[in-house]
Amino acid sequence: MSGYGERRRSQAERDAITVEIGYALFSAAFAAAVLFGAVAGPALLFELPPPVQKLSLRTGLALAPLVFLVRVVSVLVRFRRDAQPSQPGRTSPDS
Template sequence: MERRTQAQRDAMTVEIGYALVSGAVLAALTFAGAAAPALFLFDPGRTARNVVIGVATAAAGLAFVLRVVHVLWRFPRREGHRLPAPAPVPGRPGRSGSTGPEDT
């Protein structure tokens, strides 16, 4: 497998940081958007308050995970970058382009 350069490793580290921070911001906004109207505009009972907070927490968690996956999934594919192809395995016909000892 091809070794990554320091610049590629640094770029991936920055991308992971960006994914986590933007995911956390999106999760906070999702929680606030889901919980604030129900909790501050209305006066729900204790059970309703717990349900609203539970739903808002689940929505925030889902938003965080989806954002992180989306950012990291598209990272190697933008700007024409591709994940490196696996290195060919010598001595395995059909995989390396050369014939192995079995074909002679």
């Protein structure tokens, strides 16, 4: 069942998409973990006043998923934009 304007992707294109999704997920998890460690880490390592400790943990728990989502979306949008040729079928000037 092929819709209008669809074409079958080659194995290389499917592999590139799979690698890009893996990269997006891995780099997003890493960025979220680093952010959580930076924000909530002091509350977990040191004895802080209870309000500061609670605020730090809640801020880390709120920001980490947000950073994860933003990173995944930005990587995949950039990949999709770079994957489309600017002028299909055109050769370089003066060729």
